[in-house]
Amino acid sequence: xxxxxxxxxxxxxxxxxxxxxxxxxxxxxxxxxxxxxxxxxxxxxxxxxxxxxxxxxxxxxxxxxxxxxxxxxxxxxxxxxxxxxxxxxxxxxxxxxxxxxxxxxxxxxxxxxxxxxxxxxxxxxxxxxxxxxxxxxxxxxxxxxxxxxxxxxxxxxxxxxxxxxxxxxxxxxxxxxxxxxxxxxxxxxxxxxxxxxxxxxxxxxxxxxxxxxxxxxxxxxxxxxxxxxxxxxxxxxxxxxxxxxxxxxxxxxxxxxxxxxxxxxxxxxxxxxxxxxxxxxxxxxxxxxxxxxxxxxxxxxxxxxxxxxxxxxxxxxx
Amino acid sequence: xxxxxxxxxxxxxxxxxxxxxxxxxxxxxxxxxxxxxxxxxxxxxxxxxxxxxxxxxxxxxxxxxxxxxxxxxxxxxxxxxxxxxxxxxxxxxxxxxxxxxxxxxxxxxxxxxxxxxxxxxxxxxxxxxxxxxxxxxxxxxxxxxxxxxxxxxxxxxxxxxxxxxxxxxxxxxxxxxxxxxxxxxxxxxxxxxxxxxxxxxxxxxxxxxxxxxxxxxxxxxxxxxxxxxxxxxxxxxxxxxxxxxxxxxxxxxxxxxxxxxxxxxxxxxxxxxxxxxxxxxxxxxxxxxxxxxxxxxxx
Amino acid sequence: xxxxxxxxxxxxxxxxxxxxxxxxxxxxxxxxxxxxxxxxxxxxxxxxxxxxxxxxxxxxxxxxxxxxxxxxxxxxxxxxxxxxxxxxxxxxxxxxxxxxxxxxxxxxxxxxxxxxxxxxxxxxxxxxxxxxxxxxxxxxxxxxxxxxxxxxxxxxxxxxxxxxxxxxxxxxxxxxxxxxxxxxxxxxxxxxxxxxxxxxxxxxxxxxxxxxxxxxxxxxxxxxxxxxxxxxxxxxxxxxxxxxxxxxxxxxxxxxxxxxxxxxxxxxxxxxxxxx
Numbered sequence: 001x002x003x004x005x006x007x008x009x010x011x012x013x014x015x016x017x018x019x020x021x022x023x024x025x026x027x028x029x030x031x032x033x034x035x036x037x038x039x040x041x042x043x044x045x046x047x048x049x050x051x052x053x054x055x056x057x058x059x060x061x062x063x064x065x066x067x068x069x070x071x072x073x074x075x076x077x078x079x080x081x082x083x084x085x086x087x088x089x090x091x092x093x094x095x096x097x098x099x100x101x102x103x104x105x106x107x108x109x110x111x112x113x114x115x116x117x118x119x120x121x122x123x124x125x126x127x128x129x130x131x132x133x134x135x136x137x138x139x140x141x142x143x144x145x146x147x148x149x150x151x152x153x154x155x156x157x158x159x160x161x162x163x164x165x166x167x168x169x170x171x172x173x174x175x176x177x178x179x180x181x182x183x184x185x186x187x188x189x190x191x192x193x194x195x196x197x198x199x200x201x202x203x204x205x206x207x208x209x210x211x212x213x214x215x216x217x218x219x220x221x222x223x224x225x226x227x228x229x230x231x232x233x234x235x236x237x238x239x240x241x242x243x244x245x246x247x248x249x250x251x252x253x254x255x256x257x258x259x260x261x262x263x264x265x266x267x268x269x270x271x272x273x274x275x276x277x278x279x280x281x282x283x284x285x286x287x288x289x290x291x292x293x294x295x296x297x298x299x300x301x302x303x304x305x306x307x308x309x310x311x312x313x314x315x316x317x318x
Numbered sequence: 319x320x321x322x323x324x325x326x327x328x329x330x331x332x333x334x335x336x337x338x339x340x341x342x343x344x345x346x347x348x349x350x351x352x353x354x355x356x357x358x359x360x361x362x363x364x365x366x367x368x369x370x371x372x373x374x375x376x377x378x379x380x381x382x383x384x385x386x387x388x389x390x391x392x393x394x395x396x397x398x399x400x401x402x403x404x405x406x407x408x409x410x411x412x413x414x415x416x417x418x419x420x421x422x423x424x425x426x427x428x429x430x431x432x433x434x435x436x437x438x439x440x441x442x443x444x445x446x447x448x449x450x451x452x453x454x455x456x457x458x459x460x461x462x463x464x465x466x467x468x469x470x471x472x473x474x475x476x477x478x479x480x481x482x483x484x485x486x487x488x489x490x491x492x493x494x495x496x497x498x499x500x501x502x503x504x505x506x507x508x509x510x511x512x513x514x515x516x517x518x519x520x521x522x523x524x525x526x527x528x529x530x531x532x533x534x535x536x537x538x539x540x541x542x543x544x545x546x547x548x549x550x551x552x553x554x555x556x557x558x559x560x561x562x563x564x565x566x567x568x569x570x571x572x573x574x575x576x577x578x579x580x581x582x583x584x585x586x587x588x589x590x591x592x593x594x595x596x597x598x599x600x601x602x603x604x605x606x607x608x609x610x611x612x613x614x615x616x617x
Numbered sequence: 618x619x620x621x622x623x624x625x626x627x628x629x630x631x632x633x634x635x636x637x638x639x640x641x642x643x644x645x646x647x648x649x650x651x652x653x654x655x656x657x658x659x660x661x662x663x664x665x666x667x668x669x670x671x672x673x674x675x676x677x678x679x680x681x682x683x684x685x686x687x688x689x690x691x692x693x694x695x696x697x698x699x700x701x702x703x704x705x706x707x708x709x710x711x712x713x714x715x716x717x718x719x720x721x722x723x724x725x726x727x728x729x730x731x732x733x734x735x736x737x738x739x740x741x742x743x744x745x746x747x748x749x750x751x752x753x754x755x756x757x758x759x760x761x762x763x764x765x766x767x768x769x770x771x772x773x774x775x776x777x778x779x780x781x782x783x784x785x786x787x788x789x790x791x792x793x794x795x796x797x798x799x800x801x802x803x804x805x806x807x808x809x810x811x812x813x814x815x816x817x818x819x820x821x822x823x824x825x826x827x828x829x830x831x832x833x834x835x836x837x838x839x840x841x842x843x844x845x846x847x848x849x850x851x852x853x854x855x856x857x858x859x860x861x862x863x864x865x866x867x868x869x870x871x872x873x874x875x876x877x878x879x880x881x882x883x884x885x886x887x888x889x890x891x892x893x
Contacts, residue, residue, distance in 0.1 A: 039507065039508060191579070219579065261564060268511055269509050413786055436787040
């Protein structure tokens, strides 16, 4: 549905251009939940912006290499629309919608929920009966109609996040971008939101890009998992396979860094810290922290290649 | 060996008034906590979700709040009220580690200055060479060194490094108790275990007791010697984490454990939803068995 | 970048004024306030750069003295008022509780008093014997609450920041925490308030002077305007007498504003870089 091909994008800074993602090639399928995992500075926020077309002259983000293209098939009529990355922006909250993190700051505290809901819709959806439609729609999310008359602070964190999911789903988008949607939530509420998100995706038969630093979250609901490190894609594959047998040492390190209930084995983090994207290490960007690094890792950048059917990684030794 | 308990909570309550000056609404953040912690408790984890009262408990321990009712005794001496520990004595016995490593130091002051001040003010070393040695030793204990830290400011370090420096500072006066309030929740996952293992190392090498506040049960399992689960200001379950977190007695604890997204174990019936435990007073109805998103027709 | 541009431009303007105010007056041939020292009502020429006034004074040298007095008044009052305001604001914000309530009451009371009407009343009562010093003292009293209020708010917000707790647990005393930990965060606010107060003080003194209630003995920009208006310089077309003080005031204000605004822009840019 959306394809990124060798994309290099970043931000101009006083000390030069800093590429937040570099040489990224990724395809988002038509009916899947794609999990994007990575830590600070890996480029996941930039990836989200690239997917919904928030780059170009009027934004800080610049696309300087590669291309982004999209192909949407209308589920009802079967008609296909081809778009370039830049054109995606005009389909905001139409073909592409977004669930942000931190629901208290995502919702306007002085506007009622119902007003904000309708406000976010593109003009052509705001017909006379839209409020009735919205009330009927959110019932499926376990939200009473009275929620529409409430202000954000009157709802619990979980309810607010459900409102955000409902807002994003209401326009029946082809892609929902969920940027750390459950990070600030309690664990039980997180479970409900993630289950809700999965059910929305299965029901609307669209795709979700789920960004989260928590691999456990990806394991629960993501179909495929992409792991980013320092602006590069280091691993991609079906979630079960990636978690059971990670190909890239970074993925393996991340998985091993998570303590598990009932597991008493000693665990360790990954030494060192993510590199400065203004001056990344030569060769493989992970080599300063990699327990398996050898001479070739310092000089040659490994290609992101298919190592097994459906499984991609960028490492010299897999 | 002195057998007196290290830390005692005697039916401690902390009530906040919410709303405006004339409001009568009261929130009991801590609603009757009684605890006896022995000298050799090691790492005592207090686990709970947001609003459980765990942060208020930490603040009570650090004397940033006073209890509305009840007393807290450290080494037999009350923290507040009559006969309370003096300020200097308190600071030598209790030290904090906070959640946000980037907020633990001023942006305008070199980070090592805090370590020096701690050493000098709390009487650990005289200014000069003695203080230098103490600071260096403390930094080495956390895997850093004086050279790496000298004269540098907050923005020159990563979150993990700053947290290590914060731990080093807390260790300088050799306190009885270190109160760590979610010390790794703002760190990246790959760095978290490094700090958690550091806590383990310190616990093994010295007799400092840790009160470790967290919302992350998996880390508590790994690190803690004892755990108390907090909910709505009360401790609802307590004991050895290896038991409490694998075979909990309380339904709330059970629901927390079940809700953790674990690798290798999918939530049963993703899509169906009766969770065994429902929080009282919240407007959250369980999702019904029939798929409420099933509209059929032309969607 | 824009912050630095503004700051640079503002500082240039102020530098020009500083030159006019503090260097040049020493070169004046006589006390320019003395009447009838030079021919009256001459337009600008090589000898008299800005012409002469109806009272036989050289306008240019009079202007330099006026700028000096206005600026000195502004700077002195701003310095003392900011000092008092910052101290009281810090005390109120950091200590909190009863201290804060008491001090806030005082601050708010003074804030409610209108400066200009009170000064007019005072000047009328003293019947023309007001001196700049007295005006200065009264202006300090009226202007310290503004920085106090602002600094109090900042100090209050800083009280719960974690590094303040860390400093306390490092054994620092409250006084040291205020001076070393909190103060660097207050500097930009104190500076902004200082610049602002200079502006306000010059404005009030000028207002007083223009209606004839300031110190008639001293030359200030406002007094120059007063005398010019009194002798109907505008009606008589003698722009060189009334023009320069008005232009000087406007230019001074622009300069002060640019300095204040430039400082603020630079501060927020620097803060943005430091935190992320």
